[in-house]
Amino acid sequence: MVEIPFFGGGVSFNPTTDIPSLAGKVILVTGGNSGLGKQAILDLVKHSPARIWLAARNAENARNTVAEITSRCPDAAPLIKTLDLDLTSFESIKAAAGRVVAESDRLDILMLNAGIMMAPAGQTKEGYEIQFGTNHVGHAFLTKLLLEPLLLPTASRQEDVRVVVVSSEGHRLPTMTGIPYDKVKTDMKDSYSVTRYGQSKLANVWFAREMARRYPQIKTVSVHPGAVNTNLATPFRESNWFLNTFSAPVMMLMTPVEIGVKNQLWAATGQPKESVVSGEYYVPVGKAGGSALSKDDKLAAELWEWTEKELEGQSI
């Protein structure tokens, strides 16, 4: 997918010098075993030690990632824990949240970073279209389970609590149609499509916007990382011989992950904290953006209410 590059504006952010001390804080990053999530954890532990949950769906990959991070940053070893989390399964999300609540006394940064794009068509365990179910429903459920036991109590102690939802400029793809709620569980014929990805990423922006309105004590924002050289498009590429053969030079032109991670790191830690405005959607780095549709408060509230209904009665 072609992401729109951004020139000019924004803020300058250097993880090495601009991440403030996070000592004593607890951070959870979903999709922590590759791409932007892994790089975010590397920067966080390298430059400002905090206790970190590296959430990933494959336990062995997660352990290997921790081994790689701690080999590059040995002091991080006691600070990182892996967390089994498959966002396509409510059972897995409940187990993950249950463990975090049992083993943490606070949660300062929740980075909802995991995502899939144009993966093979499919449905989550609960029947949602796979991109919408993973990118939006799974993250919304995880947030719901962590909100009352950890995020709100941490915020009530006057702490700087932030939720960063990694969205995409792909949120612009659903223009007139928005999100067809009647189809997210029933109609799978274009489940692999970029339109479905766009719907899930629009949901990410709306979710952050409405969460910011409902919980002003927590700073919740959504971000676009840029067009970054990660594994995100691998399943799509591998499904198409032409892309598979000719995409290597294009990949090399994409933003390296060390740069691409800056926007979400800035959103999670940037100072002064007033510079990160709750409810906003940011393009790299720290530049407010977003489609007109993504700023529609009525539609953001509608998404929240629809999601709440879907998750009704679900708890750890």
Ligand SMILES: NC(=O)c1ccc[n+]([C@@H]2O[C@H](COP(=O)([O-])OP(=O)(O)OC[C@H]3O[C@@H](n4cnc5c(N)ncnc54)[C@H](O)[C@@H]3O)[C@@H](O)[C@H]2O)c1
């Ligand atoms: N790379 C880009 O150019 C780009 C552009 C815009 C937005 N994004 C967003 O950035 C985020 C991170 O993606 P990335 O580029 O690092 O790609 P990536 O493929 O390297 O990382 C995605 C991560 O999500 C995890 N994940 C996927 N399905 C999961 C599931 N069911 N349960 C738990 N974890 C799951 C993967 O294991 C992986 O760790 C995504 O939300 C993506 O939509 C990326």
